Amino acid sequence: MTPRIPVTVLSGYLGSGKTTIVNRRLAEPGPLRLAVLVNDFGAVNVDARLIEAADSPVVELANGCVCCSIGDDLGAALDAVAALPQPPDHVLLEASGVADPARIAMTVGYWPGFRLDAIVVAADAETVRKRAQDKYVGNLVRQQLASADLIALTKTDLLYEHQADDLQAWLALVAPRARLVETQFGNIPNALLIGQASPSPTAPGYHGSHADIFVTATLNPETPVNLPRLKAALDALPETVHRVKGLVEDAESGETVLVQSVGARHEITPAPGLAPTGLVLIAPRPTASLDAAVEALSRACTEPAD
Amino acid sequence: MSEITVFTAKKIITMNAPMPEATAVAVRDGRIVEVGTLDTLKPWLDAHPHSIDNRFAGHVLMPGFIDPHLHPTLGATLLPCHFITAMEWVLPDRTCAPVTSHEAYLARLAEVVANEGADEEIVVTWGFHRIWHGNVDREALNAISATKPIFVWQRSFHEIIANDAAIAWMGTAREDLERHPQIDLASGRFFETGLAVAVQAMNKVLLAPQRYMKGLELVKRTVHLGGHTTIGELAYPLMNDQLEWQVLSMTMGAKDTPFRTKMVPRALQRGNFEGSPEEDVRRVAEYAERSTEKMFFGNNIKLFTDGGFFAELMQMRGPGFIDGHHGEWLMAPEAFETYARAFWLAGKQIHVHCTGDMGLELALDVLQKLQDEKPRFNHRFTIEHFGVSNPEQVQRIKDLGAIVSANVYYVHELGEAYWQKSIGYERASQMARLGSLERAGVKFALHSDFTMAPAMPLNSAWVAVNRIAESGAVLCPEECISVEAAMRAITIDAAYVLGMEDEVGSIRAGKKADFTVLEQDPFAVDPTALRDIPIWGTVFEGTPFPIAS
Ligand SMILES: [Zn+2]
Numbered sequence: 001m002t003p004r005i006p007v008t009v010l011s012g013y014l015g016s017g018k019t020t021i022v023n024r025r026l027a028e029p030g031p032l033r034l035a036v037l038v039n040d041f042g043a044v045n046v047d048a049r050l051i052e053a054a055d056s057p058v059v060e061l062a063n064g065c066v067c068c069s070i071g072d073d074l075g076a077a078l079d080a081v082a083a084l085p086q087p088p089d090h091v092l093l094e095a096s097g098v099a100d101p102a103r104i105a106m107t108v109g110y111w112p113g114f115r116l117d118a119i120v121v122a123a124d125a126e127t128v129r130k131r132a133q134d135k136y137v138g139n140l141v142r143q144q145l146a147s148a149d150l151i152a153l154t155k156t157d158l159l160y161e162h163q164a165d166d167l168q169a170w171l172a173l174v175a176p177r178a179r180l181v182e183t184q185f186g187n188i189p190n191a192l193l194i195g196q197a198s199p200s201p202t203a204p205g206y207h208g209s210h211a212d213i214f215v216t217a218t219l220n221p222e223t224p225v226n227l228p229r230l231k232a233a234l235d236a237l238p239e240t241v242h243r244v245k246g247l248v249e250d251a252e253s254g255e256t257v258l259v260q261s262v263g264a265r266h267e268i269t270p271a272p273g274l275a276p277t278g279l280v281l282i283a284p285r286p287t288a289s290l291d292a293a294v295e296a297l298s299r300a301c302t303e304p305a306d
Numbered sequence: 307m308s309e310i311t312v313f314t315a316k317k318i319i320t321m322n323a324p325m326p327e328a329t330a331v332a333v334r335d336g337r338i339v340e341v342g343t344l345d346t347l348k349p350w351l352d353a354h355p356h357s358i359d360n361r362f363a364g365h366v367l368m369p370g371f372i373d374p375h376l377h378p379t380l381g382a383t384l385l386p387c388h389f390i391t392a393m394e395w396v397l398p399d400r401t402c403a404p405v406t407s408h409e410a411y412l413a414r415l416a417e418v419v420a421n422e423g424a425d426e427e428i429v430v431t432w433g434f435h436r437i438w439h440g441n442v443d444r445e446a447l448n449a450i451s452a453t454k455p456i457f458v459w460q461r462s463f464h465e466i467i468a469n470d471a472a473i474a475w476m477g478t479a480r481e482d483l484e485r486h487p488q489i490d491l492a493s494g495r496f497f498e499t500g501l502a503v504a505v506q507a508m509n510k511v512l513l514a515p516q517r518y519m520k521g522l523e524l525v526k527r528t529v530h531l532g533g534h535t536t537i538g539e540l541a542y543p544l545m546n547d548q549l550e551w552q553v554l555s556m557t558m559g560a561k562d563t564p565f566r567t568k569m570v571p572r573a574l575q576r577g578n579f580e581g582s583p584e585e586d587v588r589r590v591a592e593y594a595e596r597s598t599e600k601m602f603f604g605n606n607i608k609l610f611t612d613g614g615f616f617a618e619l620m621q622m623r624g625p626g627f628i629d630g631h632h633g634e635w636l637m638a639p640e641a642f643e644t645y646a647r648a649f650w651l652a653g654k655q656i657h658v659h660c661t662g663d664m665g666l667e668l669a670l671d672v673l674q675k676l677q678d679e680k681p682r683f684n685h686r687f688t689i690e691h692f693g694v695s696n697p698e699q700v701q702r703i704k705d706l707g708a709i710v711s712a713n714v715y716y717v718h719e720l721g722e723a724y725w726q727k728s729i730g731y732e733r734a735s736q737m738a739r740l741g742s743l744e745r746a747g748v749k750f751a752l753h754s755d756f757t758m759a760p761a762m763p764l765n766s767a768w769v770a771v772n773r774i775a776e777s778g779a780v781l782c783p784e785e786c787i788s789v790e791a792a793m794r795a796i797t798i799d800a801a802y803v804l805g806m807e808d809e810v811g812s813i814r815a816g817k818k819a820d821f822t823v824l825e826q827d828p829f830a831v832d833p834t835a836l837r838d839i840p841i842w843g844t845v846f847e848g849t850p851f852p853i854a855s
Binding site for chain 1: 487489499500509621635636637639641668
């Protein structure tokens with residue numbers, strides 16, 4: 001079968017900086033063929049000039065019936081994307097500001113031909129706590145944050161240090177599963193936003209780029225991997241590691257498996273016929289703990305089962 | 307000018323206070339010339355050629371009924387399905403007898419597959435309900451047919467059950483279905499987000515133009531069957547403007563259609579990257595030039611606050627839902643305010659879908675702001691549906707000059723279910739608090755939101771007057787309304803909600819000659835028998851349209 005197309009759900013309430021992130025992606029496309037589905041209308045619109053210039057398909061979802069699934073546009077749009085002569089490598093779905101991202105993720109993540117990459121929730125560092133107390137949308141904002149694998153925190157430069165610390169402590173309570181990424185002007189590297197970083201066949205090492213916004217480390221296990229141990233090690237990774245991705249050989253079956261981990265969400269799926277490439281770890285900025293993470297994963301991969 | 311026709315009747319209930327009752331009405335060129343008695347009509351009849359039509363001598367005439375909120379396109383997708391339901395459904399082309407046991411359900415479905423559905427690509431049936439029909443699963447459907455795709459659609463649309471032939475017909479890779487946590491292939495169940503996968507496959511049949519057209523013909527007859535002569539399509543377009551307008555024009559817009567449709571556009575249309583309110587104000591204005599006698603746009607627009615009432619997605623104020631889930635917003639509150647402001651400043655009548663007391667609160671908070679910014683009289687800001695509210699909100703509705711169009715049928719079908727499982731007795735029993743509106747003097751209409759409720763104004767009136775729930779229990783008699791208020795709510799006050807009270811809604815000189823012809827007098831029957839009053843048919847713009855038996 002053809003591999004399922006990964007979908008990154010980008011959620012966040014109005015004013016969270018979500019659309020800026022989409023605009024930035026359109027303005028600076030990466031090597032991947034990215035399809036962008038937009039399901040929102042707000043103060044900031046997706047820039048029409050960027051849509052025209054983009055070589056990736058951009059689709060705005062239309063209204064469906066509010067009471068049932070008849071005419072539901074999301075499924076139809078995904079089917080249309082999958083049927084393109086040249087289907088995209090990845091879909092970025094900008095969810096409506098009032099959508100529950102967990103539900104959207106369930107719909108797109110299990111849509112035939114697709115799988116969930118991650119739920120990324122944008123939040124405005126200055127206003128998110130106030131929003132979370134709002135009479136009308138407080139529940140919704142907290143629910144969105146709680147569903148996040150990654151939180152893209154915008155406008156952190158406007159906070160004093162103690163405010164930033166307070167905010168992080170608060171987010172740890174509201175969104176215990178989520179990893180944090182600070183962004184300015186919607187600038188999140190593709191590596192973090194959609195996990196676009198190809199495993200390098202070379203030896204382990206760091207690859208900094210984007211003026212050190214993020215770093216990657218590559219790990220090539222020399223022997224087949226014990227999957228239960230790998231899972232346990234992924235669970236125990238420090239919060240500074242946002243994504244782990246790559247192909248390794250399963251010690252038990254001898255087949256290749258695809259490892260995809262975003263924050264606290266891990267998925268290991270069979271990928272028979274593909275050659276193992278090793279694992280890539282992605283973290284937001286140079287950090288010593290990436291060493292420890294590589295070390296821990298490496299140990300988990302190579303130690304024999306009990 | 308044509309000859310005058312005088313319809314005489316046992317009784318004409320005019321819903322026009324200065325002359326509440328009459329026995330004769332003179333009609334010319336689709337309009338009422340005068341109403342009264344043959345005696346009082348004399349000056350007109352002496353002066354002009356006329357004929358007397360006594361066919362209604364044994365009948366009661368009322369102003370043509372008006373449903374100010376229904377959805378023809380939604381009805382068109384449902385009506386061509388096979389109804390197998392626990393309650394009797396009277397449809398224009400069939401009467402569906404109640405089916406209330408597991409065995410009877412499967413027997414009836416087997417009959418449908420063998421007969422009515424024999425030539426169909428897929429058999430889609432609607433109305434299944436576990437309480438009555440037990441556990442109908444893939445195996446049970448396979449036993450009915452191994453070759454005909456069968457889709458069983460649950461009564462409130464939240465679940466679909468399919469047989470093996472149907473699962474194969476969908477054409478979806480089996481492993482994609484197997485891994486879906488909300489699809490259970492063993493039992494053939496598609497639910498929650500898994501439901502969308504089945505519906506997406508079914509859409510190519512459900513929305514095929516020919517079936518849609520056939521469905522609209524059935525909607526047309528359903529509307530006539532209910533005794534309507536005017537309806538409001540309250541969120542145009544449902545999906546696709548081009549296709550919908552074309553097919554609606556061919557059916558609802560046809561010469562033989564015995565009713566007119568006021569089209570109320572969605573204030574906000576997505577799918578074109580033009581998400582600015584100014585753009586939408588322009589788009590709505592451009593619809594006007596399409597208007598015809600039968601289908602026309604006016605000064606109204608539709609906005610939404612919170613989610614669907616049947617789906618339990620209304621936004622509730624504290625203490626919320628028993629199970630702790632949250633409702634949803636159909637648009638962000640800020641976006642609602644932005645759009646409401648743009649159309650308020652453009653002088654539009656704004657209809658707002660509100661189902662929970664928090665959704666209503668948002669609508670009223672925004673209306674308060676708009677009144678502070680630019681006060682308007684006679685703006686007719688309309689609360690649509692009016693599911694859960696509190697008495698203080700009724701006072702605010704009045705203070706701000708808003709009006710209400712209510713789906714009171716909620717009380718009948720959902721009152722007890724929401725009492726037991728959703729929000730408890732106090733708030734569930736008081737849903738659609740129309741008694742409070744009547745006492746406060748707030749104008750309100752009754753609507754069906756078809757297919758959310760049967761498109762039967764006398765049925766809605768029966769619920770509003772008696773508040774009888776599914777089991778027969780009466781829920782919150784304090785919120786019952788008078789028969790007079792209920793009759794206004796399906797005639798003159800419904801016309802007011804659509805901004806058409808100058809043309810329709812009562813029987814008086816100058817208005818459209820639209821009548822609903824009843825076999826009994828709603829003011830004379832026992833109020834609990836209101837919904838049982840037989841309807842002979844209608845008179846639309848002077849022409850009688852009997853209901854074909
Ligand atoms: Zn509606």
